[in-house]
Amino acid sequence: MSLTPIFAAVQEASRQLPALSDARINQVLEAVADAALAQTEHILSENRKDLARMDPANPKYDRLKLTEERLKGIASDMRNVASLPSPLGRVLKDNVLPNGLHIRRVSVPFGVIGIIYEARPNVTFDVFSLCLKSGNACVLKGGSDADCSNRAIIGIIRQVLEAFGLSPHVAELLPADRESTAQLLHAEGYVDLLIPRGSGELIRFVRQNASIPVIETGAGICHTFFDRTGDLKKGAAIVNNAKTRRVSVCNALDCLLVDKERLPDLPALCAPLQQSHVLIYADEQAQAALNGHYPADLLLPSVPESYGTEFLDYKMAVKTVGSLEEALAHIRRYGSKHSESIVTEDSGHAARFCRDVDAACVYVNAPTSFTDGAQFGLGAEIGISTQKLHARGPMGLEEITTYKWVIEGNGQIRK
């Protein structure tokens, strides 16, 4: 089945949105939050149908599961998005040229944003609210595991849209099959931006196959370099926080680099990790330093695959380096340009690290676990970009707008 008529309907619906005031958008978002709570039972009963089809031992089960508590959190997140300043109509440049032309660069919606995601029904509410707040219509392609939940949620959203006199096509949920993904990747002229959220495999597939503009989100292979002058107390807290705050997220620490002069401090640096039973893959020198100080059953020799791996688990590699230069070279080779940190009291090294590490987020004396839209003060986050085009790192509302040039004249002509 060709989805072109659906894409065309969403595009048509998106054209209503620039005329909506921010106050009106916020009313819609508040009303969707209200409806989500009022229809909690309906959503949960549809969610149970999805859950019944999944093995509770599947790690996706917990992410698929909605509860009354989680729906309250979702509604509260939507009200939070409503409370944020509008990302639209910002005047990014404003000049009067010598010929009298008044030229402004003004933020505007993209139009239609496509999102491909996996079995997390909360994303449906989340993405809709960020898209609407930024004046965009959205085409959602959710995971088949969550299809009953997603249909229930989109149904509620569309009831509210219609109650406000808006086209229900402002939010469209595609059939949860591969054919939908294939067509969405080539929705040229209809979908202005595509954001895949999910596994590395999904994102790779999108990058390889899309012919419309894409923002990649995804893998973080994150390092922390404990420099020759690093403060041990700060370092131990930073490493522990970066590794163990939440191991399943892309900003979690994967590899600790340690200056060889500081090997005697490695046991203290790693000591807090014992509490979380972090398994360490250490190179020969680091292993010698840790031996007898770190639980033997949690200490293994590193192998080549220990480096450049995103563990998403209570596991970490440790690598000894001879200098800042060696640390930079290791990060260049194995990092994924997501988040990298240095622990140092040497301001020259800090500056070199910030300049020479090519990553979305570079940290001095702070853990990579801060890479997050809310932590960065963006108010909300639609994803963390791992590409350099358009947006890098955490993306908030501003990052899902584009701009137009508005030029006002009085009959000037170009020589």
Next chain:
Amino acid sequence: MSLTPIFAAVQEASRQLPALSDARINQVLEAVADAALAQTEHILSENRKDLARMDPANPKYDRLKLTEERLKGIASDMRNVASLPSPLGRVLKDNVLPNGLHIRRVSVPFGVIGIIYEARPNVTFDVFSLCLKSGNACVLKGGSDADCSNRAIIGIIRQVLEAFGLSPHVAELLPADRESTAQLLHAEGYVDLLIPRGSGELIRFVRQNASIPVIETGAGICHTFFDRTGDLKKGAAIVNNAKTRRVSVCNALDCLLVDKERLPDLPALCAPLQQSHVLIYADEQAQAALNGHYPADLLLPSVPESYGTEFLDYKMAVKTVGSLEEALAHIRRYGSKHSESIVTEDSGHAARFCRDVDAACVYVNAPTSFTDGAQFGLGAEIGISTQKLHARGPMGLEEITTYKWVIEGNGQIRK
């Protein structure tokens, strides 16, 4: 032959550039300008080899041809780029968070920019200077027609780079064959951004096939709407300037929309076009209004193909519309989201037009011929984006930078 070793060498070379000061970059650019003039004879003799292989009747011949005069212009353009403010190190956001983290968003180079272009050897100098000024290395894939010229130019650039102790791989010219293009489109992990410049066919091919981030440049199907309240004198000058200033460029007018109430003024509105022998494809009402007032041999009935065509010639369509809404609908259907203009004295209509036309550049009482980096005060232009991701409309130096987040702490951890 695999080009991966070349891509890797360019990437390696690009890592030298963030350490270069703007003053040093400018010295390199000045030296390349000097070398281009000093080696004029060499460049022209290589250019003659390319010219000898092309029929002088070919419209590309003039664009391929270099002269002493043109080289002087090229050198002067390079010095102009050197004189512009650096686009690097701009602090785009700067906050101290409640936890004391100092977070800044700072402009940085992309790294490696790939450019695919056709038989215009001046582009080789042009693109190199914009990339170097913005701290980027470049991988160039020029047209085979200009290969001798391009080889001579890149040779001169690389002599200068080496004289300054820089890697010659900062500027790389790929073999001028299709295989190079194919490999460049998939240089994942090596090339951070690809900008195709040239025919619609080339750009379509790149969009369909690239798996690395692309900024499309290209076609402009541009309209001017003469509104019910449009000033006739301004309108006649604007239409004439937009159509005839240079017909071969993407910002040239393709279709004049005229409010039906102003049909009696159509002859005066189009009168200046006679001088340039502009051929008009008019709908029935417009033709009736022009009959006897516009040279009969330059007046033809419009056909469906007259609309949505980028003429790049002394040709223009005219369409009668009943209202602003009809004009907006026509632009939505046939425009290419490049540049659109309204001639009106009604400020409400002007505001509606600016809000509802989805285009990179929207004009009020000024011709679309102003869509140009230099005219917009950007100092220089690497192309005109026709997509919404990252950059829209004329792209200057700032648009070929990205940013990184730099976060400085003092041992803070995330709760």
